Amino acid sequence: MSGTTFRPEFPREGGTRANPKTAAWRGLLLPLGFLAPAIFFLGVWVVYPTFATMVRSLYSDRGDRFVGLENYRRLFSDDIIFTAIKNNFLWVLFIPLGVTAVGLVFAVLTERVRWSVAFKIAVFIPLAVSLFAVGVIWRIMYQQDPERGVINAAIVAVQGVVSERGVISTAAPSTDDLEGTTQTGISLKEPVRTGEVALLGLTAIRAPEIPEGAQDARAPEPLQGGITGVVWRDFKPGGGTPGEVEAEEVGLGGVTVELREPGSNRAVERTTTEADGTFAFEEVADGEYTVAVARNTFAEPFEGFNWLGPSLITPAIMLSYIWVSAGFAMVIIAAGLAAIPRDTIEAARTDGATEFQIFRRITIPQLMPVLTVVFVTQIIACLKIFDLVLAIAPGSSRNDATLLAFEMWRRAFSGQNLFGLGSAISTFLLLLFIPFLIVNVRRFRAEAR
Amino acid sequence: MAVRAERAPVVIEESLAAKIVRLTAKAPVHLALLFIGILWLVPTAGLFVTSLLDPSDQASGGWWNFAFQPSAWTLENYTKMFDNERIVDALIITAQVTLGATILPIIVAALAAYALAWIDFPGRDWIFLTVIALLLVPIQMALIPMFSLYNRFALFDTVPGLILFHSAFALPFAIFLLRNFFAGIPKDLMEAARIDGASEWRLFFRVVLPLGLPAIASLAIFQVLFVWNDLLIGLVMAQQNQPIAPAIASQLRQFGSNLDVLAPAAFFSAVIPLVIFAAFQRYFVQGLLAGSVK
Numbered sequence: 150m151s152g153t154t155f156r157p158e159f160p161r162e163g164g165t166r167a168n169p170k171t172a173a174w175r176g177l178l179l180p181l182g183f184l185a186p187a188i189f190f191l192g193v194w195v196v197y198p199t200f201a202t203m204v205r206s207l208y209s210d211r212g213d214r215f216v217g218l219e220n221y222r223r224l225f226s227d228d229i230i231f232t233a234i235k236n237n238f239l240w241v242l243f244i245p246l247g248v249t250a251v252g253l254v255f256a257v258l259t260e261r262v263r264w265s266v267a268f269k270i271a272v273f274i275p276l277a278v279s280l281f282a283v284g285v286i287w288r289i290m291y292q293q294d295p296e297r298g299v300i301n302a303a304i305v306a307v308q309g310v311v312s313e314r315g316v317i318s319t320a321a322p323s324t325d326d327l328e329g330t331t332q333t334g335i336s337l338k339e340p341v342r343t344g345e346v347a348l349l350g351l352t353a354i355r356a357p358e359i360p361e362g363a364q365d366a367r368a369p370e371p372l373q374g375g376i377t378g379v380v381w382r383d384f385k386p387g388g389g390t391p392g393e394v395e396a397e398e399v400g401l402g403g404v405t406v407e408l409r410e411p412g413s414n415r416a417v418e419r420t421t422t423e424a425d426g427t428f429a430f431e432e433v434a435d436g437e438y439t440v441a442v443a444r445n446t447f448a449e450p451f452e453g454f455n456w457l458g459p460s461l462i463t464p465a466i467m468l469s470y471i472w473v474s475a476g477f478a479m480v481i482i483a484a485g486l487a488a489i490p491r492d493t494i495e496a497a498r499t500d501g502a503t504e505f506q507i508f509r510r511i512t513i514p515q516l517m518p519v520l521t522v523v524f525v526t527q528i529i530a531c532l533k534i535f536d537l538v539l540a541i542a543p544g545s546s547r548n549d550a551t552l553l554a555f556e557m558w559r560r561a562f563s564g565q566n567l568f569g570l571g572s573a574i575s576t577f578l579l580l581l582f583i584p585f586l587i588v589n590v591r592r593f594r595a596e597a598r
Numbered sequence: 599m600a601v602r603a604e605r606a607p608v609v610i611e612e613s614l615a616a617k618i619v620r621l622t623a624k625a626p627v628h629l630a631l632l633f634i635g636i637l638w639l640v641p642t643a644g645l646f647v648t649s650l651l652d653p654s655d656q657a658s659g660g661w662w663n664f665a666f667q668p669s670a671w672t673l674e675n676y677t678k679m680f681d682n683e684r685i686v687d688a689l690i691i692t693a694q695v696t697l698g699a700t701i702l703p704i705i706v707a708a709l710a711a712y713a714l715a716w717i718d719f720p721g722r723d724w725i726f727l728t729v730i731a732l733l734l735v736p737i738q739m740a741l742i743p744m745f746s747l748y749n750r751f752a753l754f755d756t757v758p759g760l761i762l763f764h765s766a767f768a769l770p771f772a773i774f775l776l777r778n779f780f781a782g783i784p785k786d787l788m789e790a791a792r793i794d795g796a797s798e799w800r801l802f803f804r805v806v807l808p809l810g811l812p813a814i815a816s817l818a819i820f821q822v823l824f825v826w827n828d829l830l831i832g833l834v835m836a837q838q839n840q841p842i843a844p845a846i847a848s849q850l851r852q853f854g855s856n857l858d859v860l861a862p863a864a865f866f867s868a869v870i871p872l873v874i875f876a877a878f879q880r881y882f883v884q885g886l887l888a889g890s891v892k
Contacts, residue, residue, distance in 0.1 A: 176718075176719055177719055177720070179713075179717060179719075179798060180713040180717045180719040180722070183709045183710060183712055183713035183717065183798075183802075184709070184710050184713050184714075184725065186705075186706040186709060186710070187706050187707065187709065187710035187769055187773060188710075190703075190706060190762075190765060190766040190769055191729075191732060191766060191769055191770070193766070194740060194744065194762065194763060194765075194766030194767065195732055195735055195739075195740060195766055195767065195769075195770070196732070197743065198739060198740035198741075198742075198743035198744050198747075199735055199739045199740070201742075201743035202739050202740070202742055202743055205742060205743065255634070258627055258630060258631055258634075259631065262624070262627060262628065262631060265631075267635070268631050268634070268635045270876075270879075271635040271636075271638045271639050272634075272635070272638050273875075273879075274638075274639070274642055274872065274875075275638070275641075275642070276875075277823060277868075277871045277872050277874075277875035278642070278827070278868040278871065278872065279826070279827030279828075279829070279843055279867060279868065279871065280827065280829070281827070281829045281843040281846070281847065281864075282645070282827075282843075282864040282865070282867055282868045283641075285645065285846070285850075285860055285861070285864040286641045286642065286644065286645045286864070287641065289644055289645060289648055289661070289857070289861070290641055290644060296659045296660055297659065297660050298660070299640065299644060299660060299661075299662060302660055302662070472638070472641065475638075477886065480883055480886055480887075481886060481887065484887050529734070532736070533736055533737075535829070535830050536829045536830070536843075539829065539847060539850075540829075540847070540850065544851070554736065554738055557738045557741075558738075558741075558830065558833070558834070561741065561742055562741070562745075562833070562834050568742050571741075571742055572742055574738070575736070575738040575739050575741070575742070576739075578736050578738055578739075579735065579736060579738075579739055582734045582735070582736065585734055586731050586733075586734045589730050589731070589733065589734065590727055590730055590731055593726070593727060593730050594727070
């Protein structure tokens with residue numbers, strides 16, 4: 150094939166006049182030589198299976214029986230595949246927008262910062278790591294126990310400032326004088342007048358929650374013009390009389406006590422009990438009050454969001470995907486930003502435009518083509534997500550995290566061997582790509598002309 | 599001398615003041631970037647620290663408790679990993695597949711791209727249009743028929759089988775990228791070489807390939823990262839001889855109890871692409887910019 154392609158003057162048309170037949174043949178043979186390996190690979194590994202899969206989708210799972218559109222009927226009546234379609238829709242709805250927005254923000258922030266390279270590398274690293282390793286990383290991040298999963302730990306750290314966990318997790322009234330639950334707070338049924346003493350006995354407290362060396366409870370003296378009382382564990386080994394403060398019964402310290410307006414749950418005043426369980430409201434306006442152990446006494450400790458559970462798994466995987474793709478969007482958009490002519494912006498600035506106006510009226514419109522590229526690339530990427538679902542979603546929430554590409558693998562290869570249904574899912578997936586395919590081809594033809 | 603001595607500090611003072619003003623004005627941006635940058639590094643750092651912890655430390659609490667405690671770190675997990683034959687085999691297979699599936703498609707694509715860019719023949723545009731259309735065919739479309747074919751031709755579970763599969767699916771993007779790059783070579787240069795009597799082969803090897811090196815480099819990096827990081831193809835087309843990602847995937851079932859195996863394997867499998875990425879970052883970015891269509 151090594152060619153005699155000496156073309157004297159007009160290479161593109163040369164030769165055709167002299168001997169049309171051999172020249173045309175040679176004109177084809179030469180490029181064919183260059184193209185043959187590619188045609189072989191694309192033909193065998195891409196084109197053939199594409200058609201084979203379409204045909205296969207019309208046959209039964211074992212491939213021995215023509216079933217027409219039966220596999221497509223299965224596809225659309227299967228609840229889990231429906232979830233996959235729905236999730237794919239959610240991904241396409243949120244992810245391209247999210248990734249493009251994050252990339253734009255990063256690109257703009259780094260635009261005139263000197264150490265931006267360091268920042269860009271930090272944001273870029275996830276892109277080099279396999280999506281599968283990314284999955285393992287986030288699986289560690291998302292562990293539910295706040296002692297292990299860093300995300301829940303961070304939430305606890307932030308929440309700890311806002312609301313503390315209660316001193317005891319559960320308790321019940323010790324006598325019929327009291328009512329309520331840990332959800333509402335536990336209150337005395339009878340209103341208390343100023344100068345009286347309120348006895349709030351609780352039982353059913355978990356023993357480990359009583360601090361060691363807790364002081365014995367003691368009933369306080371009445372206080373003129375105020376309300377005093379005690380919150381204590383109305384229980385001692387061997388029984389005792391409910392409703393009475395007795396020796397060996399311990400006081401509950403750190404409990405929040407409220408004075409409520411009778412008939413409503415509105416707290417007028419709050420205080421916290423001493424170590425022996427006593428509390429005192431001094432200088433209370435004359436009248437009747439409901440005395441209650443406040444609800445926050447029983448606040449459950451935060452046990453962490455179940456990121457990997459059925460309801461949060463899809464947002465959790467999406468978040469990890471944004472972490473991966475932000476670098477991609479940032480780099481492309483940063484290149485677009487750098488290409489915007491400076492003088493337009495300078496001119497606008499001279500004319501007194503604010504930075505925000507410049508951003509909205511000049512930067513964004515000029516960036517539009519680049520933003521579109523990022524957006525479309527991300528739509529396509531969303532339709533192909535497979536690794537992240539496999540790596541992040543535990544077996545129990547895979548049905549909720551599933552996406553079409555993942556579902557196709559699961560039905561055909563994870564031991565289910567549903568090749569007919571798998572082929573139908575693949576073909577459906579290909580169908581979703583067709584619009585982008587047409588746009589690509591059109592764009593090229595426009596360029597070629 | 600005296601004059602200079604008086605003036606000099608004034609100049610410094612001005613620029614210093616200007617600098618301070620400039621820096622304080624930008625302080626929020628710097629702080630935000632610092633915060634985001636650290637935030638972005640936390641997950642990878644978490645995997646790294648976890649991989650260095652003794653199983654008992656992994657069980658005792660969050661990795662961040664040990665993040666600043668290098669005395670608690672140990673290479674024990676990595677030593678054990680390299681004693682694990684399955685993982686070592688998987689790493690070797692991954693290296694072989696990556697090497698083959700990077701070189702092969704680049705050669706094939708460069709040949710095709712040259713023909714599409716510089717040889718005029720009927721139907722050329724149609725072939726290129728087909729290539730562009732094939733860019734968007736998802737791998738899922740090939741899995742089921744190729745699975746049967748591989749079983750019939752004894753390519754299933756073999757390194758060549760994986761190399762060929764990866765190569766074929768790399769081609770549309772590779773041809774697209776290289777064809778566009780080759781087409782940018784000045785026409786005068788090509789025609790001058792042709793007039794000098796250079797054959798198409800010579801033109802390809804002596805002119806186009808050397809000039810196309812930057813594009814080939816970008817492509818090579820993409821392909822190395824893609825093949826090394828692949829999970830799907832390895833999972834479907836291999837069983838005993840799986841590359842590293844599918845090999846680790848089988849460990850996921852007992853997640854939590856086997857972090858001492860999972861974390862170092864995941865981190866180590868990420869190190870090689872990271873090193874390649876760090877070394878050839880420039881080409882990677884250029885490649886991204888040239889063809890963000892895949």
